[in-house]
């Protein structure tokens with residue numbers, strides 16, 4: 001377990017206040033070590049906090065909205081202040097959203113703030129997940145925290161979808177209709193499930209009030225409880241950090257929680273809240289009055305879900321029509337595969353990531369230093385390919401809008417995206433892997449030949465040469481300290497033991513087999529001798545298994 005680095009310094013005002021309170025109420029003494037917890041100074045560590053603070057904005061704005069929102073599907077003619085809809089039959093829910101938007105003081109701002117915050121929330125979680133993935137911060141001992149994180153991601157998507165459906169406008173109703181189609185496509189139990197969820201025929205009279213309970217009670221409760229578990233794990237395991245001189249697998253170097261980190265973090269919250277408020281004041285989002293209330297026989301041309309659900313929509317649009325009859329039950333593969341199987345497989349893969357890598361490496365030491373993505377070419381290439389596949393699906397979800405915008409036939413775009421879904425990730429995988437190996441080779445060259453200073457010198461023989469300097473100690477350390485698990489090799493004891501595990505061996509060679517050797521012996525090693533660790537620091541390449 002890591003130990004935190006302390007340096008002598010004067011206690012700040014915040015710390016003195018805490019000490020004074022602690023003397024009067026000793027409960028805080030238990031948290032003393034917590035107050036001195038160090039936080040590494042790198043922007044990518046702020047993504048998790050961005051998710052945390054957008055969640056806070058969501059809870060605050062969401063509570064305000066609950067004062068005015070009516071989760072009721074009873075219909076009545078609209079009589080509010082938005083004249084174009086006067087006399088139109090709308091549900092109570094829809095009318096209350098118009099009421100929030102046009103009559104409640106600050107209502108529209110808070111609604112827009114809630115919606116913008118939800119988009120930033122999911123985006124922050126997504127990028128946070130990618131940072132954890134690409135730096136290998138899910139490895140031992142953080143596997144369980146990764147699974148807590150994936151569950152948070154799942155809940156966030158569910159929460160966003162429920163919220164989006166609450167206003168009962170044409171767009172949210174179209175989304176619910178799609179969701180019902182997906183539920184119906186579940187073989188054998190689909191019809192019963194749909195009746196159970198919607199309380200009868202679609203849309204019924206219950207779905208909004210049910211989604212409301214899920215949206216304001218069930219999922220936020222689970223989210224907040226799991227965020228608590230998630231952050232407790234972060235405190236217990238301590239942060240990962242980037243390799244630099246003095247940053248080792250056994251310590252955490254950074255600013256203490258109180259006062260420096262708290263100030264920085266509070267600043268981040270204020271900036272986020274300010275930017276979100278500005279966006280909500282300036283940029284319109286989800287103008288439900290323009291879409292009109294939901295009617296089962298209406299659909300607008302460019303109906304689009306929020307971006308994080310767009311990949312599912314895209315998958316549905318790309319899937320060719322396919323149905324089979326099995327023992328009197330219709331299996332609608334064209335809805336079931338993209339609507340149920342795709343997200344299920346996606347999340348299973350996400351849950352499995354740390355365990356898959358662990359299975360390939362076998363038991364190993366705890367890893368507290370972040371991987372530079374280039375040092376794990378296969379993992380990085382797989383991640384990049386997955387992101388590109390996600391991008392293709394997202395664009396396919398908007399294929400009608402793209403067709404309209406560029407004057408292209410929708411069928412042409414559908415066929416193009418179908419091909420792209422297979423070709424693009426394949427190309428991205430290979431290009432990324434090559435790029436990672438190329439970057440490693442460039443690192444090695446820079447270590448051995450030094451860095452060009454930009455100075456050109458005249459040699460004694462009359463020629464010209466470029467001047468080089470040795471790379472800095474910090475840079476060399478960053479390159480040399482890396483985790484390079486070896487694939488299982490034939491002929492060793494381990495190989496004999498692992499002969500029974502052919503699949504595992506083959507996967508291990510594919511996953512860890514390609515990497516550029518860094519200077520390790522003889523003159524090469526002497527060339528980078530200035531990087532040799534000071535006492536107490538991790539030796540160069542000492543972090544590998």
Ligand code: HEM
Nearest residue numbers: 045048049051052129137142146149150152153238239240
């Ligand atoms: C509601 C959503 C989430 C919140 C509020 C949240 C918050 C945080 C915070 C504040 C940290 C510490 C700072 C940092 O390393 O960024 C953190 C670390 C971590 N998070 Fe999340 N997170 C969320 C979702 C996720 C997801 C979706 C994953 C992965 C699937 C994940 C995995 C992790 C891991 C493994 C760490 C430890 C990283 C390290 O020590 O470097 N989190 N999270």
Ligand code: HEM
Nearest residue numbers: 059062063065066069115118159160163164166216220286
């Ligand atoms: C935690 C993540 C949350 C997400 C991602 C989220 C997302 C959303 C979205 C996208 C909408 C539709 C907004 C619109 O009409 O433009 C919405 C509506 C709503 N949300 Fe949330 N929300 C979250 C949390 C909460 C919480 C904690 C509460 C209450 C305690 C809440 C209460 C509401 C209410 C009452 C509405 C309907 C009002 C309206 O649409 O104007 N939300 N939510």
